[in-house]
Amino acid sequence: MNDRVLGLIRRQLSARVEPSYKAGITNFFRGDPVKFHGVRTPLVRKISAKAFKSLKGTEKRQIWTLCDRLLASGYGEERTIAFDWAWRLRRKLEPSDFKRFERWLAGHCADWAGVDDLSCHALGYLLNEFPELLPRLKKWTRSPRWHLRRASAVALIYSVRRKSQLDLA
Known part of the structure; x- marks a missing residue:
């Protein structure tokens, strides 16, 4: 199939x-x-x-x-x-999917469009539903990989639009 x-x-x-x-x-x-x-x-x-x-x-x-x-x-x-x-x-989605999305960002997003697509939608939703993952996202802000640094900001757009997780944003 x-x-x-x-x-x-x-x-x-x-x-x-x-x-x-x-x-x-x-x-x-x-x-x-x-x-x-x-x-x-x-x-x-x-x-x-x-x-x-x-x-x-x-x-x-x-x-x-x-x-x-x-x-x-x-x-x-x-x-x-x-x-x-x-x-x-x-x-x-469940918290364990965070690692998959991290792997996808690092391995399959060679441009900003891919980072933004995953981060604004599925990753953003995951973080909004499971705020306990936010400290892991925050670590990305210091990553040597630009993909993760960009995703650390863009992934918060989903929550900000819904007025949740504003303390981290």
């Missing part, structure tokens, strides 16, 4: 490539090691939603495995899908 879902996603992405958009986004992120298929984000999110529906009843750990495989591709659109699925799993 995993290969079928990933194959379907990749075929749908390939069918919606816009060469001029690909050239523009590649130029915008020049210098970053992220590759792009050349599909606009609203279309990527539609593909993501449809694929996620096909995973109904699938265990969270299996979806995480799919997310890891999407992230391993190195394509920005596939990263967007992985982070979108993390957001769609938000009601199933």
Whole structure:
């Protein structure tokens, strides 16, 4: 099933490539090691939603495995899908998922767009629901990795918008 879902996603992405958009986004992120298929984000999110529906009843750990495989591709659109699925799993998130998100940030976010996508949504939700994780986030402010330093601020946006955790922000 995993290969079928990933194959379907990749075929749908390939069918919606816009060469001029690909050239523009590649130029915008020049210098970053992220590759792009050349599909606009609203279309990527539609593909993501449809694929996620096909995973109904699938265990969270299996979806995480799919997310890891999407992230391993190195394509920005596939990263967007992985982070979108993390957001769609938000009601199933638990404190142990913090480590996974930390690993994703450090290993699969070579640009600010990836950091912001994960941090504003799934990571932000996780921190809002489990404020006991905030001291771990605060340690990121002194990280030598810019990804974690940026995420330490951006992840608080979710809570600030809801007027919670304002003492840390």
